[in-house]
Amino acid sequence: MACIQKTLRGLGVLRQLPRESTVNQTYCRYASSYKYLQVDLDKKTKVAHLTLARKPANSLNCDMMKEIAMATNELDQDRDCKGIIINSCVPNIFSAGLDLTELYQAKELFFQDFWRSLQAMFSTIYGTKVVTMAAIEGHAPAAGCIIALATDYRVMSEGKFNIGLNESMLGIPMNFWVKDAFIATCGQREGERALQLGQMFIPSTALQIGLVDEVVPQELTLPTVQKHMKQWVKVPGGARGLTKSLIRQQAMDNLKAKADEDLLIMTRHMLSQPIQNTIGAYLENMTKKSKR
Numbered sequence: 001m002a003c004i005q006k007t008l009r010g011l012g013v014l015r016q017l018p019r020e021s022t023v024n025q026t027y028c029r030y031a032s033s034y035k036y037l038q039v040d041l042d043k044k045t046k047v048a049h050l051t052l053a054r055k056p057a058n059s060l061n062c063d064m065m066k067e068i069a070m071a072t073n074e075l076d077q078d079r080d081c082k083g084i085i086i087n088s089c090v091p092n093i094f095s096a097g098l099d100l101t102e103l104y105q106a107k108e109l110f111f112q113d114f115w116r117s118l119q120a121m122f123s124t125i126y127g128t129k130v131v132t133m134a135a136i137e138g139h140a141p142a143a144g145c146i147i148a149l150a151t152d153y154r155v156m157s158e159g160k161f162n163i164g165l166n167e168s169m170l171g172i173p174m175n176f177w178v179k180d181a182f183i184a185t186c187g188q189r190e191g192e193r194a195l196q197l198g199q200m201f202i203p204s205t206a207l208q209i210g211l212v213d214e215v216v217p218q219e220l221t222l223p224t225v226q227k228h229m230k231q232w233v234k235v236p237g238g239a240r241g242l243t244k245s246l247i248r249q250q251a252m253d254n255l256k257a258k259a260d261e262d263l264l265i266m267t268r269h270m271l272s273q274p275i276q277n278t279i280g281a282y283l284e285n286m287t288k289k290s291k292r
């Protein structure tokens with residue numbers, strides 16, 4: 001979609017994307033194109049599955065975020081695609097959020113690329129006119145939650161899983177477009193509470209505050225999303241897509257206009273010694289935990 005490509009180019013990312021739409025892609029082309037994703041488009045149903053596939057936890061490194069943005073963009077331009085379902089091939093984990101090993105002691109240039117890739121991943125999913133849904137079959141902290149927030153409909157599995165934006169608990173201030181996406185989904189009051197407290201939610205509470213739309217047994221999560229997708233793609237795409245754009249355009253414009261400012265602020269925060277110490281300590285804890 002021209003609008004997304006314009007935004008992405010405005011963000012200064014995805015320079016490697018082709019300018020022209022690549023229609024008539026085959027099933028195979030998608031399946032074999034990515035290192036950290038499986039992308040399968042069923043030309044009959046016109047629904048694609050974009051499966052996050054970076055074991056052990058689908059933590060989002062810079063390349064994976066670029067791949068997600070590229071795959072979404074390709075599908076967005078494919079006349080054979082009307083809907084994208086994002087799910088995970090890692091049992092019990094949708095995504096563990098940003099790859100903290102890449103954020104720890106990151107060099108400034110690398111961090112800039114990393115952060116622009118996060119902006120691009122979000123804005124590509126958020127801005128596509130194609131229907132997007134998330135099948136959240138496990139944990140979805142921080143950037144895992146951000147992917148889900150960018151979609152049109154979220155179904156989460158019952159179980160001892162967490163979803164939410166825990167940044168302030170980690171001593172890191174929220175940035176504007178993540179805050180906006182959360183408030184657009186859950187409302188001002190829930191946003192004020194959840195984001196200041198850095199709250200993580202179990203599925204039933206996530207449902208109560210509107211962070212997810214449905215909670216079902218794990219084995220029914222993907223089938224439930226597929227059922228809803230079947231309904232949504234029946235709605236005439238032009239009208240539905242334009243309505244979606246109308247609703248989301250302002251947030252997209254804001255992100256585009258303030259992307260550089262966001263990058264500057266986040267570079268200052270994330271590379272500061274106190275936050276680097278927090279990330280280091282967090283990583284150490286995770287290593288200790290997985291050795292136990």
Ligand SMILES: CCCCCCCCCCC/C=C/C(=O)SCCNC(=O)CCNC(=O)[C@H](O)C(C)(C)COP(=O)(O)OP(=O)(O)OC[C@H]1O[C@@H](n2cnc3c(N)ncnc32)[C@H](O)[C@@H]1OP(=O)(O)O
Nearest residue numbers: 056057059096097098099100139141142143167172286290
């Ligand atoms: C601290 C910096 C925050 C920056 C905030 C910036 C604010 C701006 C806006 C927001 C942008 C988004 C920020 C983020 O996404 S920061 C990342 C936040 N993520 C988390 O806090 C989750 C961390 N992980 C977990 O809580 C658990 O792993 C999880 C519940 C997801 C799964 O638990 P489980 O017990 O099943 O699995 P393990 O913990 O044993 O993990 C398996 C292996 O995966 C590695 N792992 C997990 N998470 C990450 C990660 N985020 N980055 C890198 N690696 C990760 C873990 O170390 C295990 O590895 P090994 O098997 O090799 O030991």
